Amino acid sequence: MTMFFRRTALAASIALLSFNVSVHAAAKSEIAIPDIPYTKFVLKNGLTVLVHEDHKTPVVAVNTWYHVGSKNEKPGKTGFAHLFEHLMFSGSDNFNHTYLQAMERIGATGLNGTTNTDRTNYFQNVPTSMLDYLLFAESDRMGHLLGVLDQKKLDLQRGVVQNEKRQGENRPYGVAYQLITENTYPAGHPYSWTVIGSMKDLDAASMSDVQEWFKTNYGPNNVTLVLAGDITPEQARQKVEQYYGEIPAGPPLAKQAEWIAKRTGTHRQTVQDRVPQARLYRVWNTPRGQTQADALLDLTAKILGGGKTSRFYKRLVYKDQLATGAEAAQATAEIGSQFYVELTARPGVDMRKLEQGADEEMRALMKSGPTTAELENAKTAILASYTRIVERVGGFGGKSDVLAACQTFTGNPDCYKDYLKTVKAATPAQIKQIMQQWLSDGDYVLEVQPYPTDLSATAKLDRSKEPALGHPESLKLPAMQQATLSNGLKVVLAERHAAPVVNVSMLVDAGYSSDTPDKAGLAGVVLRMLEEGTTTRTAPRIAEEFESLGADYAASSNIDGAFIQVNALKATLPKALDVYADVLLHPAFAQHELDRMKQDQLALIQREKTNPSTMGYRVIPSLVYGKDHAYALPNAGTETAVAGLTRDDLVKYHQTWFKPNNATLLVVGDTTLAEITPLLEKALGGWKAGEVPKKTIAVVRPPEKPVVYLMDKPGALQSVIYGAQLAPPRNSPESLPLQVVNNIFGGTFSSRINMNLREDKHWSYGVNARLLPAIGQRLYLSSSPVQTDKTRESLQELVKEYAAIAGAKPISAAELKNAQTNETLALPGSFETAGQLSGAYSNILQYKLPENYYNTFTDSVMALTPEQANALAAKVIAPGQLTWLVVGDLSKIEAGVRELNLGEVRKIDSDGNLLP
Structure with a gap:
């Protein structure tokens, strides 16, 4: 759930929606600065509320920003902000449910929580009919959390977070984030530790620590709440007063001031990681977000490393072919930002030559400034991304994120307009000057080399009863x-x-x-x-x-x-x-x-x-x-x-x-x-028709008994367990009900296998099963990254879960109901943008689904009975015909896997070839 790298959500909005697009000077005036209208009010307890109307679909985005992040921690107590984010999903006094499960029941989409250095946010889009239920839940965990927060929940979420940390560090180049964070800020600086914290500090976190964290930082006076979508300001005010008005304010809080920690000289470091290609990071400390300098450095990053027209790409990837990737970014944060250069070398390339080429491009830009065309293209990359932002209301780069970020960090929900005005007004001379001021000195250089592969007054709300749930609604998508x-x-x-x-x-x-x-x-x-x-x-x-x-x-x-x-x-x-x-x-x-x-x-x-x-x-x-x-x-x-x-x-x-x-x-x-x-x-129109060969998609008979394959990954911190079989094609009449069955088994957060291995055992950060779309027989695949020392036990649990879903533990009416409501209520939130609609219609066209497939989706799903679901599970899911693959450090896991006697064990290399 964490945002592993430091960014404010406004920067993330730009980054996630940047399509590397730009415009000629003649077209510049055609892209206006967007306007996101809002109504703002503040409750007596200090809660700041922003309301934006968008009635295109019956969906409301609820985006809650707590102005607290890892920078508000202290050395020795790191990781608290992120750990507490997880605890907020564990239930509250009057809403004592696993939060993600409850949200799945009401069709929430775009659902998550994230933590960075500067804020913690929780967001979801829900059908309009479910808004009261959501506001009850969201306000209850703000005002009534501690009564059900016990040691068991703390230990569970601590384990989940530690597996998340392992999973991040297990990725190629995962070591870089820790080193960059620790080496670019002085000891004691609020950004000198990672957001996810240290294992030692997480182990030491006590109940009193987390309780104090909540009491100090989670008061409504430290929160911005944005409601965006199918709602009016009048409706929003009534509901927010009803659900949040009684929550008392938290204590007064001190806020961090700007602390850039500008460096001098060059600090170099080299590290080995199990990666196939060397990578170079170069980092400068730069001014905080929402400043002129920040906007100018954003433009600089796009000119240097913002896509195929950037100087890095043209020189290092295209012309000299020294790199497979060459990027630059201004990573915006509240009290100080960082400018990143990231260069991934082609295998065998001399890293000194790659670094020299990038440095020459930076110095040339610093000396002469960008061309007019370069600067106009960079401006439009940002302007076009904001044009697309207005398609979406929710978190991870929608309108509610932009409003929440501006309000949280500046007190002005329109701050993005000032940012874009600075962008539009920027000159080549300003780019040249900002580079000379901030990028001419004080860099940290980290080289990651491949590791050898052989080694209030408001009326009191009655919280004894949850609001009634709404109901699934059928879609009415545009006609084809x-x-x-x-x-x-x-x-x-x-x-x-x-x-x-x-x-x-x-x-x-x-x-x-x-x-x-x-x-x-x-x-x-x-x-x-x-x-x-x-x-x-x-x-x-x-x-x-x-x-x-x-x-x-x-x-x-x-x-x-x-x-x-x-x-x-x-x-x-x-x-x-x-x-x-x-x-x-x-x-x-x-x-x-x-x-x-x-x-x-x-x-x-x-x-x-x-x-x-x-x-x-x-x-x-x-x-x-x-x-x-x-x-x-x-x-x-x-x-x-x-x-x-x-x-x-x-x-x-x-x-x-x-x-x-x-x-x-x-x-x-x-x-x-x-x-x-x-x-x-x-x-x-001039494209000519002609004969096309016919593809042959053979029908495959399932194996007669399970087979276990082992693939060695020496030194792996986790094992990845795959369970694979074949299922009917995407356009089969069984496809949609099987999708519902899989949601119960492994397709959602509250699925059986995820609740087992993550929430109950906390051996994994998350496991899943999914049906890969295909015209022919589909691959039905579960994927379970687990800690190495629990590989045998995790595989044993997965075997039990497969047997259970196939009939040993039939799907209950309650399980089916939850899966049905999640599948149908989540539907409206999946069709906000032209790109999302295009993906849906592509499915219809490619797999020859009925034209009204999505408009009849809700009725089809809700018609499924427990008897039908169990009959389908027994028919399709075949524990006795599974193909298992375990990828991990075989020196630590092979013996345990063999002890399970699941079937013939075969060792394979990374190409799937059998080994002796």
């Missing part, structure tokens, strides 16, 4: 309108006029299943190569044109299809479509670009084969489907196949699969058929 271009290309449109944004997505019937073993990875390389140059445009020009139009281009694939999309502002859509069509139809597949891309793909494969969370995903399909099946190949391909790819392979693939009669164009957003069809005809 259809047209056909002159070349036979099918066009599907769903209108959504909430924001001036249009999402255009080409669905091509190809996907990873169109690869062959000797060309494994080809489909993915082709998609990545589309934007690397056309017959008339170079790769840099494509990136510059998309960014100059405020457009975000993306290409992705799944097992059955390819998706090439552009998310554009309506004002620049015609020009964006011209570039999009050229990228889609006329790729050059230049040899020098292919050579570079192959190296990137090989580096990606290396990373996948060293990360415990991805090592299993590479080999499981071949273990379950069989090596010759169309679904068996790893998505990224194999080293041998990728290394052998030629330009002719790419040309042939594109000519074979990319045909208008093998594709559907999906348009979602602020347009009409009358507006869009002529534009599409102009851009795509």
Whole structure:
């Protein structure tokens, strides 16, 4: 639940919604500073409330910001802010439920809590009919928590947090965050310890410590509450007074002032980690957020390392090919920020040469300043991200986050407008000056090298009774309108006029299943190569044109299809479509670009084969489907196949699969058929139809008995246990009810396996099971990262859980009811943006689902009975036919796994090949 890296939510809003887009100077005036209207009032107890109306869907976002984070801790008592965030999900005096389970019951979406250095927030979107229930729960844990907070809950959440810490440190480069934090601030500075804290301090946290933390920091006078969505200010005031008005204010609090801790000289450090590629971090301490300097450094970061048009990318990734990634960011915080440069080296590259190249680019920018075009592009990257913010009401980068951050840190909910005014008014001379002032000295350099692989007056509220739950509501999504271009290309449109944004997505019937073993990875390389140059445009020009139009281009694939999309502002859509069509139809597949891309793909494969969370995903399909099946190949391909790819392979693939009669164009957003069809005809009408091969998706018989595979990851802090089997295709009549069954088993926080291994045993930060979508038989996969010394016991518990869901412990009526309400009540919160709508309609089109699939979703789910659910679980979930894979340090776990006698044990390498 924590935000592992230091950022305020306003910075996170920008970071999460930054699409690396920009605009020509001529288009600059077309992107206005957005306005997020609000009503503000303050209760007698000091609670600050902001209300924003957005009635496009029957959903309300509730975003609660406590102005307390890890900087309010003391040395020796670190990690309290984050630990307490977890405790807030454990129930309160009059709402003594596991909070996430209760929220799942009412269809909450966008649900989480996060902690950073400066604040702790809790947020969720709920159907309008569930708002009273949510406000009761949210206010109860604010005002009535301590009565049910006992030692058992403290110990449980302490264990969960410690597993979260292990999981973060187990990731490649996980060691860097701790070292950067400890070495860039002086001892005693509020930012000199990590948000998640130390194991020693977490172990020492006592009940009296956490009780005092709550009493001191969680009073309403230290809180900003934002209600955004389907609600009026009058309704909000009445409800907030009702549920929060009686909560007494907390004590007066002292607030930290700015403490930048500017450094001098260079401090260097080197560390080894189990990573496939070396990485260099370079960090400067810079001014706090919500200042002119902060905005100018944001622009500087985008010019240096903000995407394909940045100086780092052009020089280090594209031209010199020293790096596979080169980024820069201004990580904003309340009392002092940090400017980051992060460079991931290509395998075998001399790190001194990579660092020198990046330093030369920084010094050149510092000496001469940016070009006018560079600065305008950087400005628009930020302006376009805020244009998209107005699509969403909730946390993690929606409108309520922006308002809450501004109010919390400045007292002015409109502070984002001042930030954007500074951005729009910035000059090249200001960028030059800010770099000289803050980035010319005082850097910390951390080099991460691969480790050798062989080693009040308000009326009293009656809290004795919870508000009645609301009810699931059916959706009424925009109709799917259809047209056909002159070349036979099918066009599907769903209108959504909430924001001036249009999402255009080409669905091509190809996907990873169109690869062959000797060309494994080809489909993915082709998609990545589309934007690397056309017959008339170079790769840099494509990136510059998309960014100059405020457009975000993306290409992705799944097992059955390819998706090439552009998310554009309506004002620049015609020009964006011209570039999009050229990228889609006329790729050059230049040899020098292919050579570079192959190296990137090989580096990606290396990373996948060293990360415990991805090592299993590479080999499981071949273990379950069989090596010759169309679904068996790893998505990224194999080293041998990728290394052998030629330009002719790419040309042939594109000519074979990319045909208008093998594709559907999906348009979602602020347009009409009358507006869009002529534009599409102009851009795509010349695309010629032709014959397309038919993919063969063989039906696979399940194994007769379980098999256990072991994959060694020496030194791993956790083991990852996978359980895999096959399930009916995505468009099977059993698909939707099976989704509900899986929610009970492993698909939600309150699922059986997560409650067992995380909440009861606290051996894991979180486990899950999911059904991967496919036209053919689907992979049904559970994934359980657990602490190494509990691998045997965790696997034993999973075996029991599989047997239980298959019939030994039938699904109860209560379990089914909770799963049904969660599945249906959460639905409205999943269709806020044009991108979300596009994803839903893509599912309908790709898997040939009924056009009214989502509009009838609620009725279909609610009609499921316990008898039907149990019959389906018994039919589909097959404990006796599971394929198990355990990835971990076999020197510590192999003996224990073998002792369970689950079936034949086979050891495999990272490619899935059997070992002696």
